Amino acid sequence: MTTALPLPLLSVRGLSKSFVHRNWCGRVIRHIPAVADVGFDVARGRTLGLVGESGCGKSTTGRLVLRLIEADAGDVRFDGVDIRAAAPARMRTLRRDMQLIFQDPYSSLNPRLTIGGLIEEGLIVHGVRNRGEREDRVAAVLRRVGIRPEYMGRYPNEFSGGQRQRIGIARALVLRPRLIVADEPVSALDVSVQAQVLNLLAEIQEEFGLTAVFIAHDMAVVEHVSEEIAVMYRGRIVERGRTEEVIADPLHPYTRALLDSVPSLRPRAPRRARPARDDTDGERGGGGCPFRARCDLRMPICRMVPPNTEVRPGRVVACHLHQGQAG
């Protein structure tokens, strides 16, 4: 008998989704494999950071996890429940447990509702009938995110970007979820406001024991918030592991390029070599490693999709350079 590891709250395997792009008369021009064979676990109370460049499939992954869009293939388990197979009634309760926080606090809040109304909406949808109870919960959650409950009757446009992001967090939090998918929650904010919102998220996560998937393109932000990092490139996870290890010792050439490109706060840090390859032409599409067009280390075998090699427990890299290093 083996001692069972605690069940991760979120477990994703083989998740895939293609979008069909059509021309104006409806003919299919191409299939965009937005997410391909993505897999990861997130332990209870932990945060997984999902990073990668624009269009690599981060938001699509987040939406698939919450089943806001339907996957083509794969498995998403939330607390052991297969959410892709969940019946509508079951899905309704699951929806309450899994909340999304958006990037853009401006467009994600309905401008015609007061902020109190916006936050209350979720409580109504999820059947909190008692009006007094709803008001108490809205006031409490506003206070928790640092917005005065007296402002409940004001409209979103009366708040700054950082305050609107707090309102977005309050709206997710009021339902007492267990999992949060935060899709670039600080990307639109200035550094001083970003620090306020990141600190608030950290406090709340600790206080409520929340599990999170945190999507961002800023490596330093992701390092700050997550215990584990998954790096995506063109729909695939190319590297995954404990945050400190991935940052200190990146294995995938793309992770390295990404880290090398982050400007540091040291003046005139020595310039490092960067991949200057133009990836808009040539080696693209078809099978093969999605990074090969830009990779300085590519080999003939890179025309095949690299397997996800687990080089150490919990440390996965999809690169032919590291194949056969499992151990």
Place this chain on the structure above:
Amino acid sequence: MAVHADPSASELPVSPLLDVSRLVVEIDTLQGPVRPVDGVDLRIEAGEIFGVVGESGCGKSLTALSILGLLPRPQGRIRSGSIRFEDQDLARLDERDLRRIRGNRIAMIFQEPMTSLNPVLGIGDQVAEALVIHRGLSRRDALAQAIHLLERVGIADARHRAHDFPHRLSGGMRQRVMIAMAMACRPKLLIADEPTTALDVTIQAQVLDLMDDLKAEDGVAVLLITHNFGIVAERAARVAVMYGGVVVEEASTEQLFEQPRHPYTHGLLAAVPQLGRRRDGMRPHPLSEIPGMVPNLARPAPGCAFADRCALRVEACLRERPPLAAVAPGHRVRCHVTGVSAQ
């Protein structure tokens, strides 16, 4: 080698390429006129990269637009101050003279290149057009030169790609085409307003490398506007930090990052998450925060713009506006408490 007998040549320090002094910009709004730029001072030397950093709304873009004579009309105007460039005060030139300087002696690139590129003209033709207008080349010479410039900014296979329309290029390539166009005019000063904000970090680094090369090879001075401290630390020789329409600190990059003086600069630097801070699976310390919010333009503070958020505030801060005072050679600070010379 003979030294010139010209007496003015011995008059070091030479005047800077661009000297913005006490620039005030006024904009009419429904609530009356506001001053988003309220006394900005900047000095940029020939051939240096000068960074301007500050949070959203502090007046970076309006400062750049003033230099170019491109303030929104009719509601915006330069209220007072001077913008000395070479031997002229740009703040006093009429539109015709400004147009001659714009795109010629001073070039600019903006955050979203798509809005500045012609969507129905091949990229090679657009660069060639700039060469015809600004350098008076013949069409044939201009096209050959354009292809050369596109190669220089790293567009692979430029001869063929010259016929591509902008929408077929990636964001990073478009920004590089914008740089090629700016360089076509051999400017003395390139104003780059958030040139890489919309780009992924790997591409961002390539575009910034290119600007470095231009500075080194052609001696172009670059006014690099960004809200990213990291970019400034790596690329600029000197930096100005803006807050609420004024420059609160100006220094060499080393001075600013190693010995920041102004409380706002301190606060911002401490609020930036930095790579490599996480240890042994522990959550890193909370980021330090600057309490409060950016100032309201409609109600300017009589004293220091940062006073309501500042931990070092003394009584004078609320009453009197601090001057931009030198605390060390090349290091100026606008603060009643920390803006005192170390000597």
